[in-house]
Amino acid sequence: MYKSLTKRQRETLDYVTDFTKLKGYSPSLDEIKDHLQLKAISTVHEHLENLRKKGYLTKEINQSRSIEIIDPNLQNSNFLQIQNLGVITAGKRIEAVEDPEPLYVSREVLAGTGKYYALTVRGDSMIEDGIHDGDIVVIREQKTATNGDTIVAIVQENLATLKRFYKEKNRVRLQPANSSLKPSFFREIEIRGKVVSLLRKF
Template structure:
């Protein structure tokens, strides 16, 4: 039953509004308590915008954003930023999206990060640590990577989720 329960926990939040699914689960697992699986939204800080393109000045704005609780599970603090620009579009990150960030000061090669450049500009890029420099790689062939000394870059966090509002 544990494996079944784990699978239900994974899919139910995404299909919560589908009452047919809930009815089906009640038939196949009548002892299963669906209310136990309710996932309430969690408020996280919305700290402003991040450039997906040319870096922009780091200006913190304070607001909040409700996100599914399972997007912020883990040992790291989380916050959200709104994406400005299209340099990450090949990764599915578009202008106007909200990204969920795990607040971390280290990242692995290839992770999508929010980076602070020269202590005042922020950008959203894929991180590549090279011999004596860092390459902040966009996910858009029309945008050039940023090549910079290791000492001029600070990792502020790693992308762990995305929320898109349909217009």
């Protein structure tokens, strides 16, 4: 469980875990500082941020007692940690997330090896493919696609869109999965990846 953790990070994680099990809520930053005999709250922030980046816990910004330990059963070879990089809306730039949270995705739903990331969908342009507003799509990074693939494409002026890809004679057709919307046509596009899985929060 403690792979790649420093001694202080292990001590911080142990204290937060034990405190939460005993009290039913997470310790405050001051309580962590006092227990570890640290001189500054900033050092606590540093340890917690490193633990968050390594996938051991989550923490809400500017919210007290909001530390949550991630189930260690998810930290094994059957799951892959990826980052949600932002929000994708048809015809707009990807809205980057200032503090992206890690997502744990079962390797069984991924398309083999490769690099993966996630994006949150805004809008209903792909609703007939079952991709709804607020869904999270898992993307495998790749620069090519075959007809019918749902891709993340960068089109004019660095605008991003999520559409089905079709290569035609002298152009590319990006097809929405919404019968009320028309396809878009381009001479060239930049493919940033292919949708391989869908996550939905209920």
